[in-house]
Amino acid sequence: MNSAGPVIEARGICKAFGHTRALIDVDVVAGAGRVLALLGPNGAGKTTLVRILTTLLRPDAGTATVAGLDVVRDAAQLRRVIGLTGQFAAVDPLLTGRENLEMVGQLCQLPRRQAQRRAAQLLERFGLAAAAGRLARTYSGGMTRRLDLAASLIAEPPLLVLDEPTTGLDPRTRTDVWDTVEGLVESGTTVLLTTQYLEEADRLAHRVAVMDHGRVVAEGTPDELKARLGGDVVEMLVPGPQLDQALGALAPPRDGGTVDRERRRITMPAPAGAATLRAALDRLDGAGIAVDDIGVRRPSLDDVFLALTGHGAVEDAGSDIARAGNGRRRSGPT
C-alpha cells in the first residue's frame, strides 16, 4: 500500500438487486490512517457498498480499489489487508472467546503459535481475558461485539471495516467502541465505517460520505459539510398546531432552513448569529406564537442531512420493527 495514495478509491459503482437499485454511480475516496464514515439511513446502500469493498459482493459496474488492490481482480490478496466486522456479530456462540479468535487467526494464515499469542493479546485488550474460556453464547451483547471486533483485528489489518459497529448497543458500550476505534486510528489503522448516527460520524470520522437512496449525496469533512449550511443555525421548538403559521411568519428568513414536523422543530441559517435569533423571535411574537425553546448553535450533521436529502437520517420506529422482523443481514439493499 502506498501511504500517499488513497486506501479506498471507488469510481462509478453500481449494484442492483432485481429491480432495486442499491447503488447508483457511487464515488468514494479515503486516505490512509483516517476514518471514512458512510452516513445514511437504512436502505441508503451503505452495507452494499461495504460488501463490495470487502469482496463479498461484485459490483455490476464501476471499479474499486482498496489498498491499491482491485476488489474483483485481486480479491484474494485484498482479503489479507482488511478486517471486517459486520452488522451482526459473526461470532460462533458454541466456541469460547479464545477459540473464536484463534480460529479466525489461523484462517488469516497466521501460524498457530502466533494466532494464539494474538488472541491472548486481544482478549486482554478488549477486557475479555477473564471470559476467554467461556462459550461465546454466554457473553453479553457488548462482550460479543468486542469479541467480534477483536476477531477482525487478529491479523492486524491496515484497513478495518465496521458495518454499523454500534447499532443496538447501549450507550456505555458504544463509547467503548468509539474509544477503541480512536485508539486504532492513532496507531495507523484506516477505518471505514457505516453508521446511521450523526453523532458517531461527527465524533469518529475525518471524512463523511452522506448516502441516500443508493447515491453519495455529499462528501467532505464534518466541518465542510456543516459549513454548507453557512455557519450557525437558529433552532426553535414551536407548538405543533402553530407550526405552519410559524413557517409563514419566518419567511423569507426561513430560506435554507428545515422543518422537523414530528419534533415541531424549525432550523434555519443564522448568518448574523444572535441578531438573526432576535429577528426570528420578533417575527414569531408579531404572529402571536410563543416558542417553547429557541437558541443559536453550530449546525449538526443532522441539519446537513436534512438539508441534503429532505428527510432525517435517523430511521423511524416502524422500520426498526421491520428490521427486527427479518433479522437476516443480507436482505439486499441496506
Added chain:
Amino acid sequence: MTTAAAAAAAASPLPRRAAAGRDIAVVTRRNLRRIRRTPRLLAVSSIQPILFVLLFRYVFGGSIHVPGVSYIDYLLPGIFVTTTLFGATTAVAMAADLAGGMIDRFRSLPMARSAVLAGRCIADLIRSVLVVALVLAVGTLIGFRFGNGALPAIAAIGLVLAFGFAFMWLYALVGLLVKDPETAQLAGFVPIFPFIFASSVFVPVQNMPGWLQAFARNQPVSVTVDTVRALALGGPVAHDAWQAGGWIAGFVVVFGWLAVAAYRRT
C-alpha cells in the same frame, strides 16, 4: 504496504494446497467442537435411524418376506445408507452459518474458498460414523450379522460413509441456496422420500410396478444399498459397486463444484 499487511502476506509460507488443507482442518475442528457441544442434537439425530430399524423390523418386518434372507439382515444395510441421508443437519448448519453471519466472516478471510464446505462435510462425516456405529450396535442386538467376513464388512461400512459424504455436498449446497435454517430443515427431507422409499432399502424392487422399477433399480441409493448388502451378506458385488462408485464420485464432483460456486457468490 504497512508492516501489518506485509506480515499478513508473509505469514503464509505454505503453498496454496497445503494452506487449503490447513483451512479445512481448522473449520473441521470448529464444527466438531460444535457437534460435541450440542450433545442433544447428536442424540436426537440418532433416534431417527434407530426408530427406523425397530419399526421396520417389528411393524413391517412380519409382512415383508424377502426370499432367502432374514429381514433384519436384508434391512440393516439399507438403514445404514439411509442414516447418512438424514443429512438435513448439514443443510441446517450451513444455512445457520449463513444467517448468523459466520459465512460473511469466513468469506472476508484470506482462506480457501472450499474450506468452509469441506470442513462442514468432513465433520458431518465423522458424526455419521457415530450414528452408523450406533445403528450397527442396535441391529446386532436384534439379530443382524455380517455373514460374509470381516474385510467385506469393513468395505461395506466404508462405502456407506463414502455415500453419505457424497450426499453431504448436496445438502451443503441446499443449505447455501435456501439460506434459512428452518427451510433447510424441511428441504433436507425432500430427497429422502423418493430416494429412500422408491429403492431397495426396505423391500425388493421386483414387486414395484414396471415404470417405477426402472428408477428404483438404478438410482444411487439402491445401487449403493445393493452393494452394501452384497458385501455384508455375500453375493455378486461388481456390477452395483461400479455404479455406486460412479454415483459417489459424480455427486462429490458435481455438487462440490456447485456448492463452492454458490459459496463464492453468496
